Amino acid sequence: xxxxxxxxxxxxxxxxxxxxxxxxxxxxxxxxxxxxxxxxxxxxxxxxxxxxxxxxxxxxxxxxxxxxxxxxxxxxx
Amino acid sequence: xxxxxxxxxxxxxxxxxxxxxxxxxxxxxxxxxxxxxxxxxxxxxxxxxxxxxxxxxxxxxxxxxxxxxxxxxxxxxxxxxxxxxxxxxxxxxxxxxxxxxxxxxxxxxxxxxxxxxxxxxxxxxxxxxxxxxxxxxxx
Numbered sequence: 001x002x003x004x005x006x007x008x009x010x011x012x013x014x015x016x017x018x019x020x021x022x023x024x025x026x027x028x029x030x031x032x033x034x035x036x037x038x039x040x041x042x043x044x045x046x047x048x049x050x051x052x053x054x055x056x057x058x059x060x061x062x063x064x065x066x067x068x069x070x071x072x073x074x075x076x077x
Numbered sequence: 078x079x080x081x082x083x084x085x086x087x088x089x090x091x092x093x094x095x096x097x098x099x100x101x102x103x104x105x106x107x108x109x110x111x112x113x114x115x116x117x118x119x120x121x122x123x124x125x126x127x128x129x130x131x132x133x134x135x136x137x138x139x140x141x142x143x144x145x146x147x148x149x150x151x152x153x154x155x156x157x158x159x160x161x162x163x164x165x166x167x168x169x170x171x172x173x174x175x176x177x178x179x180x181x182x183x184x185x186x187x188x189x190x191x192x193x194x195x196x197x198x199x200x201x202x203x204x205x206x207x208x209x210x211x212x213x214x215x216x
Contacts, residue, residue, distance in 0.1 A: 010124040013104070038124075057119035057135055064122065065115055068108045075105075 005029075005044040007056050009063060016040050018066040026059055079146055086149045091136040093149040099128040102156050106163060107132070110155040118148060 023031040030046035084095040119135040
């Protein structure tokens with residue numbers, strides 16, 4: 001069985017709740033989230049070999065997008 | 078390694094990496110710039126040290142060094158643009174509030190109080206039939 005794809009996001013730059021929302025869109029790839037002290041770790045356990053390079057990049061964009069959108073929604077007008 | 082608009086940029090295979098000082102550009106400014114690049118490239122932010130944000134831009138397809146340098150340069154320009162927009166927005170906040178308030182209260186329709194007063198004026202007032210001492214009697 002292939003090693004899971006691991007991603008690390010700094011909590012000070014990415015909101016854990018936003019990462020979780022982004023992960024919901026990637027449910028097909030078996031994501032699991034580990035909320036560590038300074039970082040949020042995301043593991044994908046079901047990644048086809050041909051997508052192993054691309055998935056981290058795609059997910060990072062989704063996580064950043066969701067973090068920014070959520071921050072803007074919560075910001076006072 | 079190259080210097081793009083004052084940002085020391087590491088160029089690698091399909092990627093450009095540079096660090097931004099958060100005491101110069103606030104995080105929402107960095108995020109605002111990053112947001113505009115999400116459709117053009119992969120963007121990853123990291124925290125190499127306190128008050129420093131590492132920005133990694135990765136091309137979605139093949140990209141030579143000049144293309145990556147240009148991408149990093151455009152990001153640096155966008156940082157400045159976002160910071161300026163934020164500063165102008167903050168300094169104009171009171172003016173915006175004033176214009177909005179003026180527009181809201183100067184609508185050319187009569188206010189609800191004016192309408193009530195007009196209705197009162199239009200009604201035929203029934204006399205209360207209470208004698209008042211200062212009325213002159215006919216006799």
